[in-house]
Amino acid sequence: MKGSVIKYERDNIDTDVILPGPYLKIHDYAELATHAMEGLDKDFHKRVKPGDFIVAGKNFGCGSSREHAPIALSYSGIKAVLALSFARIFYRNAVDGAFLLPIEIDESAYRDISDSDSLEVDISKNEITNLTKNKVYKMKPFPDIIGKIVEAGGLFNYKP
Amino acid sequence: MNITEKILARASGKTSVAPGDVVFVNVDKVMVHDVSGPGVLAVFEKLRKKGMIIDKIWDPERVWVAEDHFVPAADKISAQNVVMLTNFTKQFGIKKHFKYGMGQYGICHTLSHEEAMVLPGEVYVGGDSHTNTTGALGAFAAGLGHTDVAYVLLNGKIWFKVPETLFFKLNGKLPDHVMAKDLILKIIGDIGTDGAAYKTMQFGGTGISEMSVESRLTLTNMTTEAGAKSGIVEPDQKTRDYLAARGATKYNEVHSDPDAQYEKIYEYEASEMEPIVAKPFSPENTVVARDLSSVEIDKAYIGSCTGAKLEDLEAAARILKGKTVKIRTEVLPAAMSIFRKAMDQGLLKIFMDAGVVVGPPTCGACCGAHMGVLAKDEICVSTTNRNFPGRMGHVESQTYLASPLVAAASAITGKITDPRDIR
Structure with missing residues (x-):
């Protein structure tokens, strides 16, 4: 996967800002995408391109269980979120619904990656290459079951 | 094993489990509401487009439905979502649907205890992050998204990583001007909004024994705000009395073993607590x-x-x-x-x-x-x-x-x- 970075240098980006409560009644995925990140960045929808990555701090996706959050990001074109850590329900929703990859990175990668950098993510090698800065970072490998669900393409395709 | 480990071991057919184990557990109860219900139906639609036939769910008796987020209907879309929910319960034979304007209805987590929808020792999942609330009755209760709830509705089971447990011990009875809300805010302030991420928060000690079931529900409700997978209180006579008053007397209580392990124990003195x-x-x-x-x-x-x-x-x-x-x-x-x-x-x-x-x-x-x-x-x-x-x-x-x-x-x-x- 190759794409460019939209970086939010903050922790605890919650589902209320990723997809605000009033839109929870909407189930049209494309329409949800037009409201992605609205609580934090009104320009996100104009800026995001297919294949982009979000880079953020710790506890990304905390708060509500709304699957609308990974759905809105996914249908905006986001392929992966690279964060220091993830809240549990956002993480499972992203993986089990096969909406996007939640990738845990370390502090040095988080500090090093800048907004608009071009990245290449290779989950088979657990590597992230920063094409802009010509650097390679390690991602935290997916735990066993997560790796298998990702490989299967979501929970419904996974055979326990 | 502690209470959470014992419930997950029982539900996964194992003699023992330890934190970090990934288990597929049989679910006892599942809840959807007027946001997660239509969300689950959208997942069903996606699966049907891929050729899956969905004409029945695993066990309609174990499913219950609440109308809470957008009632009274906020606008046309939310009114339509409630219609979708009604069609869903009719189609799949779900009888426990608490409908706005027809007697008992309310916020899903409140109904879970007011109506004794979930019992001690059970595995309960819901399409809402505050599903943790119901753990105050001595159940394993955790929130899930639409895909996971759809999976449970079709298969009756779901995967969990067995969580580490943080034990919060309250010594003594809270003063009259202090409520359980103050205690849980204090705890979240101390450990942070990811302080219990992926873990279980168990509450115990003399202060919890003194506390009403409703107060305990306030504690477990906000374990979500510390990132916890679940919150739990071991059932006691207060739990039994609370449930009996709501018509529930038959269930299998689970209690921690005397040598139960906790990742960390935090102690709070009730007399020192403030609003x-x-x-x-x-x-x-x-x-x-x-x-x-x-x-x-x-x-x-x-x-x-x-x-x-x-x-x-x-x-x-x-x-x-x-x-x-x-x-x-x-x-x-x-x-x-x-x-x-x-x-x-x-x-x-x-x-x-x-x-x-x-x-x-x-x-x-x-x-x-x-x-x-x-x-x-x-x-x-x-x-x-x-x-x-x-x-x-x-x-x-x-x-x-x-x-x-x-x-x-x-x-x-x-x-x-x-x-x-x-x-």
Whole structure:
């Protein structure tokens, strides 16, 4: 996967800002995408391109269980979120619904990656290459079951 | 093993499990509401497009449905979502559907205990992050998204990583001016909004034994705000009495073994506790209420699964009796059964005499959806559970999270107020 970075240098980006409560009644995925990140960045929808990555701090996706959050990001074109850590329900929703990859990175990668950098993510090698800065970072490998669900393409395709 | 490990071992057919093990557990109960229900149906549609035939679910008897987030219907889309939910329950033969305007209905987490929908020892999952609430009855209760709930509805099971357990021990009985809400805000302030991420928060000690089941439910409800997978309290005589009063007497209690392991034990002295408030924009942003006595507010909100159970309304009424509110104040009982008890006990009269609006059960304003959202720059003191930017309305509004006692005291003064400072 190759794409460019939209970086939010903050922790605890919650589902209320990723997809605000009033839109929870909407189930049209494309329409949800037009409201992605609205609580934090009104320009996100104009800026995001297919294949982009979000880079953020710790506890990304905390708060509500709304699957609308990974759905809105996914249908905006986001392929992966690279964060220091993830809240549990956002993480499972992203993986089990096969909406996007939640990738845990370390502090040095988080500090090093800048907004608009071009990245290449290779989950088979657990590597992230920063094409802009010509650097390679390690991602935290997916735990066993997560790796298998990702490989299967979501929970419904996974055979326990 | 501790109680959570024992429940997950039993539900996965294993003699023992340890933190970190991934298990597929058989689910005992599952809940969807008017947001997650249509979300699950969207997953079903996606699966049908891929050729899957979905004409029945695993066990309609184990599924129950609430209408809470967008009732009374906020607009045409939300009205349609309730119709979808009704069609869903009819199609799949789900009998337990608590419908707005037809007797008992209310916030899903409140119904889970008011109606004894979940019992001690069970594995309960719901399409809502505050599903953790019901762990106060001694069940494993965790929130899931739409895909996972759809999977449970079709297969009756789901995967979990067995969580590490953090044990929170409360020594002694909380003083009268301090509520369970103050304790859980204090804990979240101490450990942070990811302090229990992926873990279980178990509550015990003499202070928890002294506490009512409703207070325990406030604790487990907000374990979500510390990132926890679940919150739990071991069942005791209070749990049994609470459930028996709601017609439930047959269940298999689970208790921790004497040599149960906990990742960490935190101790709190009840006598040292004070009213606590979480400032915008995070539940971990806590201070003692008295430090905020100069903060002027526009609205007091006493509602939600966290702060509108009967004892929450009783606490607010103790403060509001014979007083008049200085700011816009709303009380929304969390379920009709609570609304009725509040009426029978004369609480509604106290609220109305004080100038408070009493409204129907709904999640509406708590999640900024409808029924009284905040304008730009408005400031609210609220008995709810989250105060992220835009949570209760405009993204530049502000919410201070507090106990029903603090919210009621603040309603009288128009500033954030410790209940001890009301005469």
